[in-house]
Amino acid sequence: MKKQRAQSTILKILSLGTAMSLTCAVWADEFTQEDLQRWNQEFMAAVKTGDKLFHGGLGNANTVSCDQCHPNGANTHPETYPKFQQQLGKVVTIGEMINWCIQNPLEGKPLALDDPKMVALQAYIYWERRNVPLQPGKH
Amino acid sequence: MKKLNRRQFIQRSGAFVAAASLPVSLVEIAFGKDHPQNFTFGFISDSHITHIKGKEFVRNWDQGLKRAVAEANLMDPKPDFIVYGGDLAQLGKPEEIDHALDMLSGLRAPVKYVMGEHDYYVDLGAHWRKRLGPDHYSFDHKGVHFIVLNSILTYKDWMHKNWKTGMDRMKQMARLDNPNGSPFMVGEEQRRWMKKDLAGVAHDTPVVVLSHSPLQKIYKGWNFWTEDAEKIHALLKPYKKATVLYGHVHQIQYNQIDNISFHSVMATAWPWPYPASYAQGVSHIPKLTVPMNRADPFFERDATGWQFINLHSGKVDLNYVLWENNKNRVVRFDPDKGHPVDTEYQDPAKRIPPQEHY
Numbered sequence: 001m002k003k004q005r006a007q008s009t010i011l012k013i014l015s016l017g018t019a020m021s022l023t024c025a026v027w028a029d030e031f032t033q034e035d036l037q038r039w040n041q042e043f044m045a046a047v048k049t050g051d052k053l054f055h056g057g058l059g060n061a062n063t064v065s066c067d068q069c070h071p072n073g074a075n076t077h078p079e080t081y082p083k084f085q086q087q088l089g090k091v092v093t094i095g096e097m098i099n100w101c102i103q104n105p106l107e108g109k110p111l112a113l114d115d116p117k118m119v120a121l122q123a124y125i126y127w128e129r130r131n132v133p134l135q136p137g138k139h
Numbered sequence: 140m141k142k143l144n145r146r147q148f149i150q151r152s153g154a155f156v157a158a159a160s161l162p163v164s165l166v167e168i169a170f171g172k173d174h175p176q177n178f179t180f181g182f183i184s185d186s187h188i189t190h191i192k193g194k195e196f197v198r199n200w201d202q203g204l205k206r207a208v209a210e211a212n213l214m215d216p217k218p219d220f221i222v223y224g225g226d227l228a229q230l231g232k233p234e235e236i237d238h239a240l241d242m243l244s245g246l247r248a249p250v251k252y253v254m255g256e257h258d259y260y261v262d263l264g265a266h267w268r269k270r271l272g273p274d275h276y277s278f279d280h281k282g283v284h285f286i287v288l289n290s291i292l293t294y295k296d297w298m299h300k301n302w303k304t305g306m307d308r309m310k311q312m313a314r315l316d317n318p319n320g321s322p323f324m325v326g327e328e329q330r331r332w333m334k335k336d337l338a339g340v341a342h343d344t345p346v347v348v349l350s351h352s353p354l355q356k357i358y359k360g361w362n363f364w365t366e367d368a369e370k371i372h373a374l375l376k377p378y379k380k381a382t383v384l385y386g387h388v389h390q391i392q393y394n395q396i397d398n399i400s401f402h403s404v405m406a407t408a409w410p411w412p413y414p415a416s417y418a419q420g421v422s423h424i425p426k427l428t429v430p431m432n433r434a435d436p437f438f439e440r441d442a443t444g445w446q447f448i449n450l451h452s453g454k455v456d457l458n459y460v461l462w463e464n465n466k467n468r469v470v471r472f473d474p475d476k477g478h479p480v481d482t483e484y485q486d487p488a489k490r491i492p493p494q495e496h497y
Contacts, residue, residue, distance in 0.1 A: 075412035
């Protein structure tokens with residue numbers, strides 16, 4: 001009797017497990033061309049916002065903009081971060097370097113690293129650098 | 140005598156070090172040793188003075204121009220004149236042009252001015268011409284014929300598009316990477332004038348053209364470009380000693396196309412990346428060019444500077460005075476090779492890691 005109950009419990013657990021994994025597999029696979037398009041649109045909207053912020057949209061008082069030194073985001077090397085930023089003496093993310101630029105040449109206030117503006121700036125910079133292989137740590 | 144504190148002492152000795160470290164022994168135009176026509180001239184460019192409001196200007200760019208003026212005044216022997224290569228202003232505002240000219244008035248040598256696009260597109264050069272006179276002209280100095288061009292004009296359709304204001308047009312042209320920009324050109328009218336001007340100049344006279352745009356086709360996406368470059372080259376073709384000096388690119392570039400040597404000059408404001416470092420673009424950076432070092436943004440004057448120039452047998456040697464971490468560079472015409480070479484780094488084996496741009 002005891003043995004039977006144990007077997008049925010095991011069966012129940014197994015079938016629940018199978019059901020769960022089946023459900024998850026179905027959910028994971030179930031996205032459509034429309035989904036892909038929408039997700040891409042969401043990303044490209046962030047790129048567009050970042051493009052505007054990068055080209056004078058940050059509202060910093062001295063009016064200097066990112067593109068004045070970095071046309072098309074060039075010379076920002078997002079593919080090399082995180083890296084040892086020798087001038088700061090530590091390994092930093094690109095977000096920290098963006099804030100360095102905002103505080104120094106732009107004489108503005110730093111952004112929170114998860115501020116949508118910070119995310120948008122990174123979306124733009126990475127988009128302009130697309131197809132370049134990752135080289136974390138390269139100076 | 141008042142005792143100096145440590146900070147004052149460092150500041151003052153810093154000024155002496157700057158004076159002593161200028162490579163002043165190189166500053167002769169050499170038609171031959173002790174030739175009575177030897178002379179030198181300085182070249183300052185791209186200061187992008189930016190008005191914020193009232194009497195406020197961007198400090199960083201003011202500092203660059205002030206430093207160039209102070210150092211050019213230390214040249215010994217004194218330069219016969221200084222060329223200013225264009226882009227006094229960022230948005231062509233009278234406040235910006237006037238403030239830049241106030242700072243340049245400290246130069247102890249006459250100045251020849253070239254028009255830049257940042258001086259032009261708000262009012263099509265009206266305030267600049269009011270302060271400085273015509274935007275294209277020529278002059279002779281000790282056997283050398285100099286031609287100054289306004290090479291930042293563009294297609295009339297774009298220039299006279301239905302802009303809401305001149306400032307709208309200026310802001311479009313001020314953005315280097317603007318996909319809605321328009322390529323630079325000298326234009327037919329000035330080319331006709333140049334042809335006429337050169338008609339009286341013997342073909343063995345050294346000719347130096349002073350231009351803001353490169354008079355070459357390097358990278359259209361950032362307007363490192365002159366639409367009618369080939370037509371200007373054709374006008375210079377008969378001259379054995381022809382040189383073009385240009386601003387705009389905020390970096391070291393040099394090139395040789397047939398008989399013409401090309402040299403860019405540095406900005407006093409900020410450096411620009413080489414076009415090849417834009418992953419989505421295709422550029423035609425001159426193969427001869429050994430790039431300047433990659434700029435260290437933590438030193439705000441790094442990879443900026445000014446230059447002085449001598450003509451060796453009528454071809455120019457460019458002496459770059461580079462600030463902060465970039466060592467001074469000399470790019471000299473090599474008569475055996477028939478093109479300019481960097482005196483230290485031309486050999487690929489001699490190049491250093493900071494010259495790698497990616």
